[in-house]
Amino acid sequence: MSTSSGASATESVVAFAPGRVNLIGEHTDYNQGLALPFAIAPGVTVTAAVLPGDEIEAEAHDLGERDHFAITNPPHVNGWKGFVHGVVAELRAEGHTIPGARLHIAGELPRNSGLSSSAALTVALALALLKLSDSGEVNPVGVAQLASRVERDWVGADTGLLDQLAILCAAPGRAVFIDFRSLEIEPVPLALGEWRLALLDSGRPHDLAADGAGYQQRRRECEQAAQLLGLSSLRDATLASAQTLPPPLDLRVRHVVAENRRVEATVAALRRGDFAEVGHLLDLSHASLRDHYEVSTPEVERMVARAKAAGATGARLVGGGFGGHVLGLFAPDVGVPTDSFEVRPRAGARLL
Ligand code: GLA
Numbered sequence: 001m002s003t004s005s006g007a008s009a010t011e012s013v014v015a016f017a018p019g020r021v022n023l024i025g026e027h028t029d030y031n032q033g034l035a036l037p038f039a040i041a042p043g044v045t046v047t048a049a050v051l052p053g054d055e056i057e058a059e060a061h062d063l064g065e066r067d068h069f070a071i072t073n074p075p076h077v078n079g080w081k082g083f084v085h086g087v088v089a090e091l092r093a094e095g096h097t098i099p100g101a102r103l104h105i106a107g108e109l110p111r112n113s114g115l116s117s118s119a120a121l122t123v124a125l126a127l128a129l130l131k132l133s134d135s136g137e138v139n140p141v142g143v144a145q146l147a148s149r150v151e152r153d154w155v156g157a158d159t160g161l162l163d164q165l166a167i168l169c170a171a172p173g174r175a176v177f178i179d180f181r182s183l184e185i186e187p188v189p190l191a192l193g194e195w196r197l198a199l200l201d202s203g204r205p206h207d208l209a210a211d212g213a214g215y216q217q218r219r220r221e222c223e224q225a226a227q228l229l230g231l232s233s234l235r236d237a238t239l240a241s242a243q244t245l246p247p248p249l250d251l252r253v254r255h256v257v258a259e260n261r262r263v264e265a266t267v268a269a270l271r272r273g274d275f276a277e278v279g280h281l282l283d284l285s286h287a288s289l290r291d292h293y294e295v296s297t298p299e300v301e302r303m304v305a306r307a308k309a310a311g312a313t314g315a316r317l318v319g320g321g322f323g324g325h326v327l328g329l330f331a332p333d334v335g336v337p338t339d340s341f342e343v344r345p346r347a348g349a350r351l352l
Contacts, residue, residue: 011050013131017124017349018043019115020166021199021327022318023175023190023278024285025263027293029160031222031256032181032233034263037162038190038345039170044107044120045352048128051100058084061106071098076154080105080121086154087125090146096133103128112205114317114324118155119163122147123349131351140168141183157212158219159320170348177267181235188267190345194332195275198340200307202299204323214295215320222256225249235260248294255292259285279313279329286316295321310337 018039025035051057057068060080067081071092074085084105088098103125109117126143144164151157161180169176174187226234228249229241234256242253262281269277286304290296296304300317307315307328315328327343330336 012048013128014045014047014352015124015128015131015349016043016045016352017120017127017167018170018346019109019117019120020163020170021115021197021325021343022162022166023197023327024266024281024316025162025178025259026285026289026316026318026321027218027222027295028256028259028263029162029178029180030219031226032235033256033260034180035162035166035178036175036188036263036266037166037170037178038175039167039348040115040343041346042108042115043349044105044109044117044124046121046124046128047104047106048132049102050132051102053100055100056084056088056098056103057101058103059105061104071100082154083118083121083150084125086150087122087129087147089154090150091126091129091133094146096130096135098129098133101129101132110201112324113201114319114321115199116163116167116319118151118157119147119159119167120349122150123164123167126150127349127351140165144168158216167349170346172347173345175270175345177263181233188270190270191273192275192344193273196330196332196336196342197344198307198328198330198336198342199318199325200303200328200337200340201325202297202303202317202323204297204299214322218252218293218295221249221252225253229253251292251294255288258288258292275329275331276313282314282316282327282329286314289317289321293321297321297323299323300326306337307340310334 020037020039022037028035054071059066074089111117144161147164165178169185171187175190177186177188237253237257239257242250266281303326304315311334312328313331318327
């Protein structure tokens with residue numbers, strides 16, 4: 001992330017935050033586990049300019065909607081406005097001085113598609129407003145935690161830190177290996193060469209705030225399982241300990257334990273350039289998300305089958321599940337399906 005802010009207030013600024021695709025490591029972030037996401041090209045751009053007074057004027061270009069509110073007391077509201085109000089309130093709660101500003105929001109990232117449009121919006125808003133304020137150095141983990149609080153307390157989506165950290169710490173040509181216990185982040189080369197990664201849309205929207213019952217239920221199940229095992233998180237659970245739990249907790253723990261191992265195995269395979277093995281691990285991850293974590297849907301299954309029939313070496317649902325996109329890995333001699341879109345690891349959030 002190239003976000004070092006000057007100490008003096010800035011008159012206008014443009015911040016960009018990309019969407020993310022998680023190569024592997026699903027439903028591990030809130031279990032203090034491991035994940036391996038990367039940023040993609042489409043994202044959200046926030047242009048911010050200082051205005052006299054103590055109001056924020058915001059415009060969501062793609063929706064053709066506007067908003068304005070007093071910086072000192074942003075009300076809780078639904079939809080995209082809730083993100084803007086939340087970022088302003090949370091930055092102020094951290095002691096930042098936010099000037100009056102006009103914000104213009106535009107993006108090419110599909111909403112509710114499992115590609116983290118919400119986190120991209122939140123992070124882009126935070127970076128733009130931090131630059132306009134009197135802030136010094138920007139700390140990616142701090143911004144990720146703030147963005148996650150906005151989603152939880154202002155939008156109603158209690159997610160882990162996967163999306164925000166991926167977006168803030170991504171680098172071109174790399175995936176980011178994240179350890180959610182230590183919050184250590186290590187770039188890992190994702191040197192695809194002639195191999196290709198492509199996304200297929202299941203057509204079923206994935207909206208964690210509006211339709212998050214399944215996601216929240218999985219979180220509660222993991223907390224319950226950890227409690228029964230006498231652990232502070234499932235990071236230290238084992239396949240043997242999973243067997244002592246009642247269903248469906250046993251299945252949930254099996255997924256989390258095995259998925260962490262698959263992340264480590266994927267990092268090792270990438271370092272060897274062994275994409276056949278990466279594909280195999282993607283298939284195993286999907287089977288576990290479908291059979292043990294039970295977050296797939298018929299629409300997602302159809303897309304995974306489509307990707308495999310088209311010759312994908314591996315394919316799996318990405319993000320929280322219950323809809324969204326499927327990621328396929330295709331060997332050099334295999335064409336990607338015509339209605340998929342190819343993704344490559346790109347730079348993370350930054351000021352333009
Ligand atoms: C969603 C959440 C993330 C993460 C994934 C599942 O994308 O926003 O925090 O939990 O689901 O890996």
